[in-house]
Each structure stands twice: as C-alpha cells, then as structure tokens.
Amino acid sequence: MKHNINIKNKKASFNFEFVEKFVAGIVLGGTEIKSIRLGKANLVDAYCYFTGDELWVSGMHIAEYSFGSYNNHDPGQDRKLLLNRRELNKLKKKSQEKGFTIVATRLFINDRGLAKLEIALAKGKREYDKRQDIRARDTKRELDRIRKV
Numbered sequence: 560m561k562h563n564i565n566i567k568n569k570k571a572s573f574n575f576e577f578v579e580k581f582v583a584g585i586v587l588g589g590t591e592i593k594s595i596r597l598g599k600a601n602l603v604d605a606y607c608y609f610t611g612d613e614l615w616v617s618g619m620h621i622a623e624y625s626f627g628s629y630n631n632h633d634p635g636q637d638r639k640l641l642l643n644r645r646e647l648n649k650l651k652k653k654s655q656e657k658g659f660t661i662v663a664t665r666l667f668i669n670d671r672g673l674a675k676l677e678i679a680l681a682k683g684k685r686e687y688d689k690r691q692d693i694r695a696r697d698t699k700r701e702l703d704r705i706r707k708v
Contacts, residue, residue, distance in 0.1 A: 564595060566666040568602035573689065575662055575681035581650070583614070583676050584641035588632045590624035595666065595674050597624075605663035607640065607678055609651050614640040616663055616676060640676060650680060658682050 587595070594600065599622035607616050617637045624631055642650070654661050665677040684692075 564598055564666070564668045566595075566598065566600050566602060568605060568662070568664050570603055571662045571664050571679070571681070573692070574684060575660070575679070576684055576688070577664070577679040577681050578653075578659070579680045580664065581642060581646055581678050581680075583678055585616070585674050585676050586639040586641065587674060590627040590630070591621050591632050591638075592674055593627075594621050594624045594632075596668065600666055602663045602666055607650075607661035607663065609654070612647065612651075614642060614647060614650065614661075616640055616678075619663060619666075619676075640678070653680050 601620040601622075603620075604618040605616055606618055607614055609615075615637045618635075619638065620634055621632070623634055650661060653659055660681055660683070661678055662681050663676055664679045667675055667677070669675050
C-alpha cells in the first residue's frame with residue numbers, strides 16, 4: 560500500500576533559514592494517525608520546545624477523525640517527538656543559542672506506514688532577506704517564461 564501523504568509548512572521556509580534538518584517519529588493516538596492518512600493535518604504555526612530532556616511539538620493541528628467515537632483526540636494538543644539522545648542533546652544545545660528555534664517543516668508517512676515529522680533547526684530571516692528571496696523567485700519565474708517562448 561503506497562502512502563503519498565506529504566504535508567509541508569511553506570510559511571516556515573519563508574520566515575526561517577534552515578541550518579540543519581532532522582526526521583523525528585511522533586507519539587500518536589489511534590484516531591490521530593487515521594486523520595493524518597486522510598491528509599487532515601496542518602503545520603502552519605508548528606514549533607518545537609524542550610520539557611526536561613524531551614522534545615515536544617506545539618501548534619500542529621490534526622483534525623478530529625470523522626468516524627471517531629467518544630475517544631477521539633484533541634486536535635491541538637502537544638505531541639512528543641522521538642529522536643535519539645545524541646540528536647536531542649545537539650538540538651537542545653543549539654536551540655538555547657540566541658536567534659535559533661526548532662520548526663516543523665514537513666509531515667509524511669514513511670515506507671513502513673509510520674508518521675514522521677521533519678524538523679529543522681532554524682534561524683529567523685530579516686526583512687531584507689525575505690525581499691531578496693522574493694526577488695530571486697520572481698527573476699527565476701521571468702527567466703523560465705522567456706525560455707518557453
């Protein structure tokens with residue numbers, strides 16, 4: 560069975576410059592994974608934070624499963640991320656530096672049918688960086704248009 564769920568956070572790549580990316584497992588309940596398989600998730604305001612030595616994701620919205628009963632999940636709850644200790648230590652050390660944060664960039668289902676979250680250690684972009692990105696994108700679009708003609 561092929562899973563082609565690939566939910567991206569496009570806003571994060573516009574607002575942040577990614578320094579390093581990691582792929583983390585997510586602790587999910589039964590109705591949460593069913594909702595993700597239907598593509599009913601949103602990463603727009605998702606970010607990660609540490610509680611003790613555990614990494615949690617907040618702001619990730621997974622819609623309630625339509626066929627769920629009284630034991631349906633809470634759509635906006637924080638969810639624990641699963642990484643190995645070396646990666647957790649590295650992320651914790653870097654995220655405590657000024658200007659760095661951890662953002663969720665992509666939610667997907669791997670070959671084994673497990674939901675994975677791609678997170679990135681990110682540094683916030685300034686306004687002029689964003690303008691340069693827009694200018695580069697517009698230039699590329701214009702060049703592609705000229706090449707087609």
